[in-house]
Amino acid sequence: MPALYILIPIALILVALAIWVFFWAVDSGQYDDLDGPAHSILFDDEDPLHKAGVDEAQKHTSKDKKDA
Template sequence: MSALYILIPVALVLVAFAIWLFFWAVDSGQYDDLDGPAHSILFDDQDPKHKAAIDEADQSAEQAPKRD
């Protein structure tokens, strides 16, 4: 029974930390582009079409409104 006095607060602290970590990741933009890295492995870096797509994506990212 005395172990519960230690384990319950430790569990609450761990849950609070996990929630804080999740919100930090969302606010810092960790989940903004989930498909880009998965699709990027399908293209060669030397492909001129791929280079044009990267340039176009960079331009659209620069024009997108920034989040504070």
């Protein structure tokens, strides 16, 4: 029983920390571009134009936002 007096506050602190990290990630834009990495993997990293996939995804994303 005394272990619960330690484990419950630790669990609450961990949950609060996880919630804070999640909201920090959302506020800092970590989830803004979900299509860019998916398109970027199709291009060779050595290719200087490999950013084209990211640009293409951004065009589609901005087009989708305008349609909505």
